[in-house]
Amino acid sequence: MPASADGVVFRDMTLEDVPAVDALEQRLFPADAWPLHMFLSELSQPETRRYLVAESSGEIVGYAGLMCIEPIADVQTIAVVPEFEGRGIGSTLLTRLITEARLRGAADVLLEVRADNPRAQQLYVRFGFEQIHVRRGYYRDGVDALIMRLQLAPEGAPADAAPGHAPAQDHTTEAGQP
DSSP states (O other): OOBOTTSOEEEEOOGGGHHHHHHHHHHHOTTTOOOHHHHHHHHTOTTTEEEEEEEETTEEEEEEEEEEETTEEEEEEEEEOGGGTTSSHHHHHHHHHHHHHHHTTOSEEEEEEETTOHHHHHHHHHTTOEEEEEETTOSTTSOOEEEEEEEOOOTTSOGGGSTTOOOTTOOOOOOSOO
């Protein structure tokens, strides 16, 4: 995968990346961090999963994952380290997950986002996601989860008319996990 203008490289997550991703997960989401074995399990299911990392100078600065069981895709996780927010990394990761969902035949992309994470919510709204439900007390610390959905355009519809088409000038990222 090509590098962005500021040298960030986007590529598929590998098993060798899991320790670094796990360390970021623990740092970024101390109350809700996935255990290490969940990343290993997710990577062992390529027929229904796709995980990506963003690297800068050889260090992982973001990651994201998608599960797709047709006709539904679910953003499992997306995160960018605070030092790299505002550089378009979250937008690029989300764009690639949505593209993967389309390639796998998904009609809808779902995700959960913390009710107290407006930055992530704004990112998702810009991509065409709409809130469809609230899961009360979903997170370990009692915060609600907002369930959001992006309906993908049917095959043959112009890409720029499809929900989820982000404007080219969108360079904002999010710092939180859905």
